[in-house]
Amino acid sequence: MKQLLLGAEAIALGALDGGISGVYAYPGTPSTEITEYIQKNKGDREQPVRSAWSANEKTAYEAALGMSYAGKRSLVCMKHVGLNVAADAFINSAITGVNGGLVVAVADDPSMHSSQNEQDSRVYGKFAMVPVVEPASQQELYDAARYAFDLSESLKLPVLLRLTTRLAHSRAGVEGTARGTQNQLNAPYAPERFVLMPHNARRQYNNLLAMQAELEEHSEQSWLNRLIPGTGTTGVLAFGIAFNYVMEVRQAYALDCPVLKIGHYPLPRKKIEALFNSCETILVAEEGYPVYEELLRGYFGNTHIKGRLDGTLPRAGELNADSVALALGLAKKEVIPVPAIMVNRPPELCKGCGHRDLYEALNTVMNAHVQQHVFSDIGCYTLGALAPYNAIHTCVDMGASITMAKGAADAGLRPAVAVIGDSTFTHSGMTGLLDAINDRAPLTVIIADNDTTAMTGGQDSSANGSRLLDICRGLGVDEAHLKTIIPLKSHLAENIAVLREEIAWDGVSVVVAQRECIETAARKKRNPAAKA
Amino acid sequence: MQINIILAGVGGQGILTIAAVIDHAALQSGLTVRQAEVHGMSQRGGAVQSHLRISDKEIFSDLIAEGTANLILSVEPLEALRYLPFLAPQGRIVTSTDSFINMEGYPTTEQILDELHRTNHPVLVNAAELAREAGSVRTSNMVMLGAAAPFIGIATEMLEASIEKLFQAKGADIAAMNIRAFRTGQALSQLQATAT
Numbered sequence: 001m002k003q004l005l006l007g008a009e010a011i012a013l014g015a016l017d018g019g020i021s022g023v024y025a026y027p028g029t030p031s032t033e034i035t036e037y038i039q040k041n042k043g044d045r046e047q048p049v050r051s052a053w054s055a056n057e058k059t060a061y062e063a064a065l066g067m068s069y070a071g072k073r074s075l076v077c078m079k080h081v082g083l084n085v086a087a088d089a090f091i092n093s094a095i096t097g098v099n100g101g102l103v104v105a106v107a108d109d110p111s112m113h114s115s116q117n118e119q120d121s122r123v124y125g126k127f128a129m130v131p132v133v134e135p136a137s138q139q140e141l142y143d144a145a146r147y148a149f150d151l152s153e154s155l156k157l158p159v160l161l162r163l164t165t166r167l168a169h170s171r172a173g174v175e176g177t178a179r180g181t182q183n184q185l186n187a188p189y190a191p192e193r194f195v196l197m198p199h200n201a202r203r204q205y206n207n208l209l210a211m212q213a214e215l216e217e218h219s220e221q222s223w224l225n226r227l228i229p230g231t232g233t234t235g236v237l238a239f240g241i242a243f244n245y246v247m248e249v250r251q252a253y254a255l256d257c258p259v260l261k262i263g264h265y266p267l268p269r270k271k272i273e274a275l276f277n278s279c280e281t282i283l284v285a286e287e288g289y290p291v292y293e294e295l296l297r298g299y300f301g302n303t304h305i306k307g308r309l310d311g312t313l314p315r316a317g318e319l320n321a322d323s324v325a326l327a328l329g330l331a332k333k334e335v336i337p338v339p340a341i342m343v344n345r346p347p348e349l350c351k352g353c354g355h356r357d358l359y360e361a362l363n364t365v366m367n368a369h370v371q372q373h374v375f376s377d378i379g380c381y382t383l384g385a386l387a388p389y390n391a392i393h394t395c396v397d398m399g400a401s402i403t404m405a406k407g408a409a410d411a412g413l414r415p416a417v418a419v420i421g422d423s424t425f426t427h428s429g430m431t432g433l434l435d436a437i438n439d440r441a442p443l444t445v446i447i448a449d450n451d452t453t454a455m456t457g458g459q460d461s462s463a464n465g466s467r468l469l470d471i472c473r474g475l476g477v478d479e480a481h482l483k484t485i486i487p488l489k490s491h492l493a494e495n496i497a498v499l500r501e502e503i504a505w506d507g508v509s510v511v512v513a514q515r516e517c518i519e520t521a522a523r524k525k526r527n528p529a530a531k532a
Numbered sequence: 533m534q535i536n537i538i539l540a541g542v543g544g545q546g547i548l549t550i551a552a553v554i555d556h557a558a559l560q561s562g563l564t565v566r567q568a569e570v571h572g573m574s575q576r577g578g579a580v581q582s583h584l585r586i587s588d589k590e591i592f593s594d595l596i597a598e599g600t601a602n603l604i605l606s607v608e609p610l611e612a613l614r615y616l617p618f619l620a621p622q623g624r625i626v627t628s629t630d631s632f633i634n635m636e637g638y639p640t641t642e643q644i645l646d647e648l649h650r651t652n653h654p655v656l657v658n659a660a661e662l663a664r665e666a667g668s669v670r671t672s673n674m675v676m677l678g679a680a681a682p683f684i685g686i687a688t689e690m691l692e693a694s695i696e697k698l699f700q701a702k703g704a705d706i707a708a709m710n711i712r713a714f715r716t717g718q719a720l721s722q723l724q725a726t727a728t
């Protein structure tokens with residue numbers, strides 16, 4: 001029976017049916033729903049599946065590698081920028097190789113619906129020289145998740161499963177196949193693979209290089225790479241989800257161009273050669289960076305290749321059927337324009353959110369200073385950058401609020417203030433705070449502790465409440481400058497006083513603003529069984 | 533048959549409940565469904581939309597192409613206009629007239645109605661009021677679904693069965709109230725259709 005699943009959920013089901021023993025992840029749009037689905041649906045499996053959230057993507061990846069080391073299958077999920085955090089582990093796991101199947105599902109966000117950039121994870125796959133699968137539909141995501149585990153286990157390499165926002169957050173009917181069982185614990189001693197001292201690393205790296213021809217052969221045979229035959233002089237090389245847009249246009253306009261669908265890397269050279277030999281012009285449609293267009297075009301260019309680099313398709317942003325239709329030479333459609341009265345409706349902090357009260361107090365304090373910079377981070381509180389608060393001035397990457405504020409303080413900026421959420425603090429803020437303490441930097445860190453990872457829908461954070469205070473103490477924050485406030489209207493005067501005093505103090509101070517996210521609180525009330 | 537629907541609203545208004553009802557009914561009717569939705573930052577009070585496609589054939593794209601939406605179903609009047617480039621020449625707008633104002637420069641009701649009336653026989657629904665009559669303002673999404681039902685290409689019984697299924701966990705009376713809301717919307721839509 002078909003079930004209606006988000007693309008992200010289809011991967012989750014594929015992984016469960018493929019016999020994973022655990023999933024490791026840090027929430028991040030558009031990847032969050034993979035892990036959430038496993039958390040909600042693992043109950044009826046014969047053996048337990050480990051699924052709690054990790055502190056960050058690096059800890060998640062390493063734990064997944066450890067599970068694989070012990071012979072079991074593990075899935076690790078993240079958004080594209082999360083792979084930057086986990087990159088060290090990821091790249092080196094290609095050198096050690098794996099034991100139990102290890103699949104890293106990475107959700108890219110072209111058009112930056114909920115992200116700071118649109119980096120293309122296929123580049124990482126190429127960099128690590130491991131197989132990458134990039135399915136084009138929800139059913140393919142399910143099938144590819146299962147396939148990727150088998151492939152990983154047979155090659156003894158991690159496999160990167162790449163998807164993008166549209167597929168992750170789009171529903172379709174998906175049909176599962178027979179459930180597999182989990183692997184037995186099987187942890188052979190293999191220091192020659194897993195101790196990456198230079199003598200081992202060199203040999204392992206050479207092995208990886210030697211495997212590349214085999215990986216390409218797998219791609220040639222892969223069901224994810226297939227030709228839709230056609231006629232005419234223009235052929236299309238359609239990668240991942242771009243295949244859908246090409247086929248949509250092909251169907252809508254009754255075109256008959258040949259289309260080579262690519263969903264498994266490294267590139268299947270022979271298949272591509274055959275397409276190139278049968279066509280005069282090739283349109284390369286990739287969702288993300290023009291990674292393979294650039295490669296195929298070559299440094300000195302090939303005028304028979306069209307794509308994002310010559311403006312046939314837009315250089316940035318998601319593709320769609322409309323941009324692909326234009327690229328295939330179809331005339332632009334007349335459409336009803338958006339009326340001139342239209343105004344933007346940007347997102348905003350919920351009414352009654354504690355961050356509102358925090359920013360109100362902070363703005364009052366900062367207004368008294370000449371330098372009013374506030375360094376911030378990634379979460380709901382990032383919305384404090386917008387009107388009416390305009391309270392924060394940076395948001396770069398997870399944890400950067402504390403470290404950037406510290407660097408600015410080192411440069412002489414006073415006051416130096418950072419605002420970071422509880423979950424972002426445990427993700428990547430703690431180490432930066434340690435730097436600041438070791439350097440005695442004049443810095444005030446405000447931890448907006450709403451008891452959850454709110455922006456992605458209220459997942460448990462790794463530490464909050466009194467544990468956050470304990471962490472700060474343990475890192476060496478002076479008890480006299482470790483304060484707690486409650487961001488509520490009724491506490492405004494008091495909160496202003498605390499912030500004013502700590503921001504004036506010439507050393508490291510931490511103010512924890514504690515109030516639960518009202519959305520999460522409401523969800524818990526509706527569904528008390530669910531922890532968050 | 534192929535129907536393309538844009539569901540529009542503001543983050544938090546629950547357009548995904550409407551989508552869930554249609555998705556389920558379509559699947560039960562043996563049709564193919566693709567439904568792209570927005571998660572993440574925009575869900576906090578920003579403009580949100582869902583592209584819902586139903587067909588008796590294979591559907592390739594999760595997104596609707598410009599000029600091919602048969603229906604824009606919006607739970608907020610300004611949001612209905614945001615997606616006009618997607619509307620097919622003969623496509624219809626079904627929208628709630630209850631404004632949700634959380635930003636600067638929101639146009640006047642008159643301006644919005646003017647623009648709506650430029651489209652092909654828009655169905656305008658005082659959703660909150662009808663929902664209250666049905667029993668609770670929280671059923672306004674089902675009022676809107678009812679008003680759009682004539683344009684969705686799925687049998688009314690299938691949609692009602694889907695509402696029943698979706699709300700049954702919350703109790704029989706909640707399910708019944710939502711069915712009532714659905715029928716109220718449908719009746720209004722039929723009334724407007726005969727009037728135009």
Ligand code: SF4
Pocket residue numbers: 348349350352353354355380381450454455517518519520576
């Ligand atoms: S979801 Fe929670 S933290 Fe985010 S804006 Fe709403 S109340 Fe605030």
